[in-house]
Amino acid sequence: MKERTLRILAALINDFVESATPVASKKLLESGEFHVSSATVRNEFALLEEIGLIESPHVSAGKIPTEKGYRFFVDQLLQEDEAEDLRIQKLFEKHIAEYHLEKTRESLFDMIKLCAHLSGNVAFASIENDQSLYLGLSKVLRSPEFVLEPERGAQIVEVFERREQFQEMLNSLELNINEVKIFIGNENLFEEVQSCAMLVVQFENNGIQGHIGILGPMRMNYGFNRALLRNVIGLLR
Numbered sequence: 001m002k003e004r005t006l007r008i009l010a011a012l013i014n015d016f017v018e019s020a021t022p023v024a025s026k027k028l029l030e031s032g033e034f035h036v037s038s039a040t041v042r043n044e045f046a047l048l049e050e051i052g053l054i055e056s057p058h059v060s061a062g063k064i065p066t067e068k069g070y071r072f073f074v075d076q077l078l079q080e081d082e083a084e085d086l087r088i089q090k091l092f093e094k095h096i097a098e099y100h101l102e103k104t105r106e107s108l109f110d111m112i113k114l115c116a117h118l119s120g121n122v123a124f125a126s127i128e129n130d131q132s133l134y135l136g137l138s139k140v141l142r143s144p145e146f147v148l149e150p151e152r153g154a155q156i157v158e159v160f161e162r163r164e165q166f167q168e169m170l171n172s173l174e175l176n177i178n179e180v181k182i183f184i185g186n187e188n189l190f191e192e193v194q195s196c197a198m199l200v201v202q203f204e205n206n207g208i209q210g211h212i213g214i215l216g217p218m219r220m221n222y223g224f225n226r227a228l229l230r231n232v233i234g235l236l237r
Helices: 003-019 025-030 038-050 067-077 082-119 144-148 150-161 163-172 222-234
Strands: 122-127 131-135 181-184 196-205 208-217
Touching: 003 025, 003 038, 003 067, 025 038, 082 122, 082 131, 082 208, 082 222, 122 150, 122 163, 131 163, 144 150, 150 163, 196 222, 208 222
Parallel strands: none
Antiparallel strands: 122 131, 122 208, 181 196, 196 208
């Protein structure tokens, strides 16, 4: 077959794969790839149909590939395409990254739910440049420290509500990956929580970095809470 005939067959198959609609000669010409008349394309269609590579699904409709046409395309016309391989690779990497991010979010929610329940304090987590979340605040606000001084409790609520600032504060902490650090009272960067203690650990999982931590009254079980964070962070590895 002539090169033009082969190019028309390839264009027809590619168009049909994308549209699932029979391809007419006019549609191929609209692509600007072929500088011939509509009659010439129809003649090429007739040749391709005669040798069984394309067919008409309905009277006067456009053409679609036959099974034989697909086989010919795969065996004779399909070429290695480095640009296509690179596009697929980038697409694959993007979806894998999104998958890991979503799984990390789900894991962090489960972890802070567990930490809040077992510690009786606020448990929080954040992913860099993404989001922060927390649980257990209502239980902490019932602690004697905050029942007697409700303004302090209100300040803690405000800190967690300022999500972006809270995230920036966590990012500014000098932490080693998977090492729990304890901040007590005035060691906390936010003045509003300087009546509290905070334990924070930075994690890295599948290229995703973030923090998970516990915040509550200075009257807390530091050893238990530190061990709790060490164990839950291990679930991300």
